[in-house]
Amino acid sequence: MTKLDSKIPSGPLESKWDRHRFSEKLVSPHNKRKLTVIVVGTGLAGASAASTLGQLGYQVECFCFQDSPRRAHSIAAQGGINAAKNYQDDGDSVGRLFYDTIKGGDFRSREANVYRLAQISGQIIDQCVALGIPFAREYGGQLANRSFGGVQVSRTFYCRGQTGQQLLLGAYSALCWQIERGQVTMRPRTEMLDLIVVDGQARGIVVRDLVTGRISIHTAHVVVLATGGYSNVYYLSTNASGSNVTATYRAWKQGAAFANPCFTQIHPTAIPPSDAYQAKLTLMSESLRNDGRLWVPKMPGDTRAPREISEGERDYFLERRYPRFGNLAPRDIASRAVKAVCDEGRGVGPNGHGVYLDFAGVVEQHGLDVVSERYGNLFEMYHRITGEDAYHAPMRIYPAPHYTMGGLWVDYNLMSTIPGLFVIGEANFADHGANRLGASSLMQGLGDGYFILPYTIGHYLATAKLPPVTEDHTEARKAHHRVLNRMARLLAAKGRRTAASFHRELGSLLWNYCGMSRTKIGLKLALSSIPTLREDFWRDVVVPGTGDCFNQELEYAGRVADYLEFAELLCHDAWHRQESCGAHFREEYQTGDGEPTRDDTRFAHVAAWEYREGASPILHKEPLAFEFVQPTTRSYQ
């Protein structure tokens, strides 16, 4: 039976983390050498954690499915990383970053976690500078900042449109150092397929070597999952094609509670989908909204070229609806506003799935050169994909699944409901509530990995009883068998449909019924359709070749099989949450002018789901107490 104890320290918000760190037990240096840690995933969270744990003296075994740790999907983050440095002296502070994040998450995250994140945000920047990350600088040599969606201060640090790449390469370089020192053993091209739980403690994983196909058992004193989010459950998303839910989902089946899976962020500014063959959606950085203005024609069905539509005939809908934040309204709000005008028949481009993002004003004011310096690489990317020139005609954009706030439930120490299983980065649910603000995921991933987990994991290792566990342990053998059986079942599938065709069908089902807006009727339909689709998958999917070699289709089919189960959990969560908050918009709960209605009396909780074999998951609630801020209607008007 799952018990949720958030372990949030008592006392004043400002000193919780300091006091907690002091009360945590330490592991002495000579004992650290004898302790082994498994880290799965090498994105910002995984690489920063593995390198820091190695540097502290633990023996780390680190896994990723990519050919190199440097290719984890954090690499694709474009815009930037937030920190409350107040270098611009524009009124920023730890308190304000904390408040913006809590409010941005629509009062569905934990105060203590978010405050800690804001507190360490400055340290993250310092650490990254020390690692040689070439942040943008001013002429005088100081770090440059820009503003980003959902806030009114400039606190975002950036490296052109490649901030994620540079931060990841920094963490990867730190990891390289620890590999060279022998503190970290790196196992690329290796996919985690199950979790080993011994006497209630996470003690290892079962993995498949993606080149040889060999399935092996790896045990350790503690396991850290840093395996990212599950946006690809929608088939079309901005995520890399390899990003998947398998590691966290299999951990869920072994007893780790899954929290708030329905909080999925749909990013407003992606290039619109064009055709059925499309395999992914490309994000256009949110930074474009600093200068670009979103609009659609006032008249439905207006197919004139954008420049032929006069100012008076245009609806700058974000500026109209949210005059205070205008085009910088947070992602969930902007996405929904885009959907609303498209639903009214005012969308532009193929199928009416798009709105204009117009740079005419800034080009006129500052000239083409300035626009090119700020956004050149993005305009180029847009041109390549669409064949259109955004310097002279507005871009067309449309929302796309991008990030998942939900994830495995963790306490203040980032430990899941399975003792010894820690979860960091996007894979956990912790800090973003019902909606994440731009440039906050990089902050959270690195905060977890560099500065939080290395403290809290030590306390667990210093206090838990951890008898030796070898590969021959019954539980390890059992997990091994589970993986072998599943592999055999997949390889026996010699049907007529490809895994991708099932994935696409599932994705469109979720997008329509559990996407930007959800209804009771739609969710009911999704919940009844998913099991049928899953049965069809196992009856009719085709998986070629054998398991003892490099077999990409086998890997993919395994991930799709997990999506087909996980999708149901996502819909259960959306069904239960009878309110509209953040990215979760239930059409039944809105005001007359289409603004979401949050219900703090019934839903001010984290929904943590427990797995039950062959039955619906069990809901556990962690109440969210707001001691330091007063939840208010989240208004950006």
Place this chain on the structure above:
Amino acid sequence: MNFTLRIWRQKGANEGGRFVTYEAHDVNPGMSFLEMLDGVNQKLLVNGEEPVAFEHDCREGICGSCSLVIDGIPHGPDHGITTCQLYMRRFPDGATITIEPWRAKAFPIIKDLVVDRSALDRVMRAGGYISVNTGGAVDGNALLIGKDQAETAMDAASCIGCGACVAACKNASAMLFVAAKVSHLALLPQGKPERTGRVGAMIEAMDREGFGSCGNQYECEAVCPKRISVRFIATLNREYLRAGIVESALPSDSESPHAESV
């Protein structure tokens, strides 16, 4: 659009490979090159055949996974992009397109179009980092770095580690890759303490992995998806020379900054 594809098929590192011809029909000009290959693979799967193995992940030109030689050119005919950013409208209808893996001694083939690029990671481990512990870093603004200097470091740092430079070079040299990393760190004050040891350690690792030497043909720059300039190879050479002079001036028992890592 319709295309004839000549694709390199090879079961594993120790087996011979060959070109196999496939037809791609009804290709939409707005399809990316990889989406076109997806389509070919979907058909192969339904017909009970093994799909063509190729690597891809982010599909937006930043992860460095995709790695195809298209009609003899790594990442295809356009400059400054990766294969995943190549669109079919770029090719004439009815064209025959030849698709091969990266070819280099240091990149053994795993299957079909997939190669093992872990040699690049091993070069990085030899010195492509700044040895600083987590915690205790000084304030980010304590180090003033001029805008131009930061921008040049960023030009070098934007390398995605795809290995196209190696695939394009007739010597299969990894000079541009190593030059990018060495230059990035040498240009910044944070990289200075280990500057002397880093360049030699990385070049030695490059040689050890079986990459060739630079022949100054600039093929690497021509195919680099991030347009990294060969000027950085000049920087690398200067750094190497400088390190030699600095080291010869040091007492013989002085430790290299990377001594502890050996």
